[in-house]
Amino acid sequence: MLSIFTDANPLDIACSNTSYAPNSPFESNLKLLLESIATNTSQGFYNLSIGDDPNRVFGRALCRGDVNGTVCQNCLENARHEILKNCKTAEEAIIWYELCQIQYSYRKFLVMVYAGQYAEKWNNQWKSVSNPARFIEVLTYLMTNLSIEASSDPAMFAVGEVKFPKRKTIYGLVQCTRDINSRDCNDCLTGALGDLKACCGAREAGIIVNENCNLRFQLSLFYNASTRIALTYPTSTDGKWKTGMVVAVAFISTFVLVVLIGSYVVHLRRKKGAKNDEKRSQRGLLHELAGPISVSLTQEGDLVSSEELPFVHLAVIKAATDGFSDSNKLGQGGFGTVYKGVLPNGKEVAVKRLSRKSWQGLEEFKNEIILIAKLQHRNLVRLVGCGIEGEEKLLIYELMPNRSLDCFIFDSERRLQLNWNTCYNIIGGISKGLLYLHEDSRLKIIHRDLKPSNVLLDKDMVAKISDFGMARIFCENQKTANTRRVVGTYGYMAPEYAMEGLFSVKSDVFSFGVIVLEIISGKRNSGFYLTGHAQTLLAYVWQLWKEGKEMEFVDPLLMKSSSIPQVVRCIHIGLLCVQEDPAVRPTMSNVVALLGSESIALSEPRQPPFPVGRTIVLAEQPSTKDPSVCHDLTVSTLSPR
Template sequence: MERGPHLYLQLSLILLSMLGLHISVEADYLVLSCRSEYGNYSSNSTFETNLKLLLDLLSHDTAKTGFYNTTVGEGGDQIYGQALCRGDASSAACKSCVGNASQEIMKLCTAEDALIWYELCQVRYSFQDFFLNWAYTGKYPPSNDQKKLASDPARFYTYLMYLMNNITTEAAYGNSTQMFATGQISYSVSQTIYGLVQCTRDMLNLSCKNCLNSALGDLKSCCYTREGATVVSTTCNVRYELDRFFNGSTTSMLSYPASGGDKWKKGMIGLVVGIVGLLLAVLAGSCAVYFNRKKEKQDLERCPRALVHDLINPVRVEITEDGNLVSSEELPFMDLPTLKAATDDFSNSNKLGQGGFGIVYKGVLSDGNEVAVKRLSRKSWQGLEEFKNEVILIAKLQHRNLVRLVGCGVEGDEKLLVYEFMPNKSLDIYIFDSDKRAQLDWCTYISIIDGIARGLVYLHEDSRLRIIHRDLKPNNVLLDHEMVAKISDFGMARIFCENQSSANTRRVVGTYGYMAPEYAMGGLFSVKSDVFSFGVILLEIISGKRNSGFYLTGHAQTLLAYAWKLWTEGRELELVDPSLAESGSTAEIFRCIHIGLLCVQEDPGDRPTMSEVVTLLGGQTGTLPEPNKPAFSVGRVVQEVDQSSATNLSVNQMTVSSILPR
């Protein structure tokens, strides 16, 4: 008998839907927050009267645009209010939701500060002015715990975050008037992930992006392995499900980059076989040419033009991240007069920096786009090799945390690489300069740390070929106008085959202080070499001190030794730069110290992978494994460079080194 009314309701809804009528049934609220600490609220008071008037205004005026804030009263009885409807809610649904929320918050909260979230709207009021306070305060609805666990959490997480990161950027910048975006991505043949993100419309673009990134961080820590979840905050919210839960036809349809090959499987198997055969033949031919040249022991200093010919020869093809081929027709070549005009003939006034392989200039192309032009040293064989390596390697790699190569030029002895311009320069400027360091808070630094980690995950795991950077350091982490971290300088990078995990070289190159011990001492490098470098950077960000040269402080031989000593003695706070301690959560900073020590462990097998690092960075709870003792010293560095290039090397801390054991 108890099920009778529910059955009648279901039948009524089915009948009405058959008649083409849109029905919206308001569900229970997701989260309710009430704070009564100040004594302003009392029954029949002026404050309560103002609150009723405020909620009435929100109920009537929010539906016009979907967002509304206002104030009522004066002095101690003044009250601030705000309501936001979901971007896909109709005017009628918005009005109904805000009206219901206003009634419930009035009934359930006798407080000076309250906020209630529903699926389609949120309503907030406070005796304090919160209109320009965009602090993130994430909350999890209890319904998250009722969602099923994904069958393949790691793969599900990869697809989910690709979707959510894309629509986050769209909401913050592509749809900045609504601050709202939805999207979907095919996770498998039978499953699609649907996502939604939204900010309050009074936020700045960067603040919206930061808020959503924080919400996604909470999403990862609480429930990214589940098939659906929601995180709400005072100024933004995120949600994903395996069922379409939003309205509208402007949803972004995304395809995960690594799944591009799935399209070939549908009726194009023969073509794939042909292409694979061609690639194998090309690779076999390239290997034969390489070993023949090595066997003949040609003097490479006498044949730089032959190497350039290899690069731009139309017959030559190279495998790229997305499975396409790069030939001379596809490489973004620019002529020398164009780049001279862009840089005012490489004038000193446009000089951005100087490294071991050349000088970087700021340039402005004829279309008005700003670029950074790296002019490689004319006499440097390493510069020519770096040029070839970087063009072939990253010409088509696309990731928000990698610097984009927009062009290159070869003319006579001139070798030029053209990148997107990074107005905030490199990370080392902010880490090691006390004045500039104070300009950034912990929220910005943790976003930078996460960006570096995600860029490395792409290189190590998500691109078609496994790529080892080999020279990761703060100088090679550039910052765009939004302070998004982008890994740069792939001249030392190496490509691994899919089943290859490590390699050995007799010629160790890199930067002292960031090289992993197994690489510096034995020439062995792998993805764990980059993990070590990342760990050093993480500890440098937290401390504001360089690892190399740390012995000058008198605390320890290296920053790693000092961090380990403080960790074992329970004095981690002494490692933290005071400016970070003031702006960040102590627990979160300590967690990052812990992760940094895990990354710099002496045995590469003990270090986490970068995908594991990303997961650890996103987690707010859970016990991390105990780190083992890091490598404190990697030996003595002897530079093998000509006097002509010694000045350049000192500027960018680049060394071409032979490492001798102690």
């Protein structure tokens, strides 16, 4: 039995919020592309583009590696009709069936970070297994080996099985699209396996689908083994396990050696009286981070660069920044100083030099690497490398020539360079970056310190969210978390976080709403009482909104270039985001949809929260204030009275 599903039932469909015009050249090109895909994908994979910019359409199709050409084309023929029916006028869409998938877009496909789809209607029907811990262990062994096999196979497809106690067999299948390389295929499958274990590791079957890779297992045979050589991994200890045992023994031996060396190093350092927390060695920190970022040390202690996140020697970074000269300083905050640099290959970068004696700086360093080393999105700043030598902890980012958002919206001269269209695109860019963090990345990430100084602008004024030192990962079904130590920046904190330590995706939504209102008004929320208009920016905009005078809230510099209905809609969305009750605030997917379509009705906002009594204790701040710095990166710890 190959499936419980027929070709008429897709596993999942995803359609973009952006639309093309009906009966447009784009629509004509799209229909031609889908028809071509359905008739030309005889070898299991096909990609092409039709038309010229701006009406060009990119498409690709993938059929499961164990089906023949006739089955493949029949599945794709059905898929092309369903994707048009379900994603009417969507500029981007993808549909997954058990035996095939089709994707199209107005832009060229890029190899992005893994973001899987949980095929809920399929996965939720399966029963739980009796021994989940052992089951997940055996399942991981099978799927990891299949992933290695598929990433090295020209067809990027592998099936296999492994014996499980009580005479059961786990059958597995993995596959990647053929337009990505071996390393990207393995990375994609690794991410999919993480999601598979999270959603279905204790069930009798599970499936995860993605743009670039798919992964599935089941306790009954679901693939056509005759078309491929199945990989079998028996659980007995006979000779068939010889290769696996060699690998296991080698791994365990290496691990034991590392532990012994690490223990010896710790012993020597304790004899010297070194403090455990403040003087962690380069070797110890690297071993601590080795899992998440795939780094290692040679026996001589030299750094081994990872293709994912290269380590750069301190001498190279010093040369790139001219010895961390003041002339290259871009900014300074509580965790350290940021410098402009030029690497030997000519690439311009921003180097964050974390405070040398700061434990918080070390924690932020770890957090940045663990959370964003693998995150890639148009609206997130990319981490391109790091360096650790002695007490030096350095993070290397892509350079943002226009620096941070606050340099524009709060500066009377640079704000003259902004028009409404630029501001609207910046608002949209921030919203899409947050949506990726909250819903579209493999990990649900809460930023916790979103503010204009942490939104950077590239040469085209594209907004990119930065500084993930405060960010936290949420589990798949986790809604909120609580902390006794509130860290962030006053003026952008949601009230439930500032006063009770409760944070969630809605905390970031609140911060986003404040930023939207600051962009429109050109005024800061914190310290707004000094203007004489109201106690806070939120109180001021609410007062004008109730009186029907919301256009008085808009910076006069934007009035000449603005669309009044669009500005009013953005003020409305901003007010919805800063509601006191987190449950009333929209999600970022709602926000992106509201910004993208003026036809979607908006609910009436309620009064934003009033400020409450608080004690502010600075966690760490720079010893001197650089007058050339246009933003303040100070991080505060707040505690309720």
